[in-house]
Amino acid sequence: MRAEFEIIQADEGSSFRLLHQKVSVGAFRWSYHYHPEYEIVVVFQGSGRRHVGNHLSYYTDGDLVLIGSNVPHAGFGYGTMDLHEEVVIQFKENFLGDNFWECQEMAAIKQLFERSKQGIAFHGETRTILNERFRKLLTLPHFERLIELLNILQYLANATEYTLLNPVDIRYNFSLKDQERLSKIYKFVEENFTQEIDIQVVADLANLTVPAFCNYFKKNVNQTFTEFVNEYRVNQACKMLLRGEEISDVCFHCGFNNVSYFGRVFRELKGKSPSQFRRIFAETNTNLSPT
Structure with missing residues (x-):
């Protein structure tokens, strides 16, 4: 299956993109695509289809997924059977500088990024707690939003309630x-x-x-x-x-x-x-x- 290359632009005044949308059934196009940016998808409510890499499944009552750089995936709102509300966060690996993740304090997040090559679905208490933090993220000014994103990544890095969606690295080979x-x-x-x-x-x-x-x-x-x-x-x-x-x-x-x-x-x-x-x-x- 051919994946489309998507170009992402950061929000004005920010180093990453934060998209919040609440839409009704049928509003999403199916589009299997990839991009260099890491992506966090938080579905606050709704049920639909999750397609990450070669993994295809359905979620109910929300979802929380981290998708690695150049991992092909489709929009989570496609096929939704009810009202769909989601937050999507997209950021380049070097959005805080080329060597930022080499700091020892970032070791856990760096390992999280490595796992994200397979696509990661979080569940249980981890998803419940982070739902509220992602809602809070929407209300913060840019600097506080950046700090909270780092806190969320650290929380995800230490979480144990997750499933790897693909058995191997399935990044798209884009020259x-x-x-x-x-x-x-x-x-x-x-x-x-x-x-x-x-x-x-x-x-x-x-x-x-x-x-x-x-x-x-x-x-x-x-x-x-x-x-x-x-x-x-x-x-x-x-x-x-x-x-x-x-x-x-x-x-x-x-x-x-x-x-x-x-x-x-x-x-x-x-x-x-x-x-x-x-x-x-x-x-x-x-x-x-x-x-």
């Missing part, structure tokens, strides 16, 4: 050359998404002709370069919309030169208009606020 090339392309988009992007410039950056670049990108990322740029711009637009900025300002700041086209692309990717997205997200956050 260093391709990782470096895609990272270079991604960085260029990150630095230039606010303006028009010339595909010839990007192809030159990848040392490919334009046709070869288009084929290469589609094959490895499973979307065209234009689709990728639009998706990146829309994700940036979401952040601006949630800060209360005007839709027209968001449109032009994110590299779109036409408000109606921006609205059409936004709706295609998010399933709703920019104004609907802002209103629904605000209502959802209010409903999910801790009591």
Whole structure:
């Protein structure tokens, strides 16, 4: 089975990504994918399908899984049979520096990362206790959130209530050359998404002709370069919309030169208009606020 390569972007003002969503049945696409980032999936409520590496099973009444770097997996919300609420945390191995995990204090977490190559499902009291800590994580400012993430990783490292989902290391073999090339392309988009992007410039950056670049990108990322740029711009637009900025300002700041086209692309990717997205997200956050 072919896995798609996914490019992850950290949250604004943070060194890692924290995604919180609460959705109804049928809202998730099935997508078997992989990325260099480690991933923690916390399903607070719901039941569905767990597909990590070669392991396929079903969970009920929530889940807590740590997935290693480049381990292929599918979204846990796919096939959910009821309301699904989850937190997903994604971080690169070097998100705190190249040698951070070499500190003796980090030895247990380093071993945890080694086990995560097989995918780890936590259960019992470990999952119950950490559910509350993950909810707390959502309310913290960036610095305290980082410290709490380290505390959670240490807790997981010392936990004994877990199951290894695969018998051997099942990471996706993605060449260093391709990782470096895609990272270079991604960085260029990150630095230039606010303006028009010339595909010839990007192809030159990848040392490919334009046709070869288009084929290469589609094959490895499973979307065209234009689709990728639009998706990146829309994700940036979401952040601006949630800060209360005007839709027209968001449109032009994110590299779109036409408000109606921006609205059409936004709706295609998010399933709703920019104004609907802002209103629904605000209502959802209010409903999910801790009591």
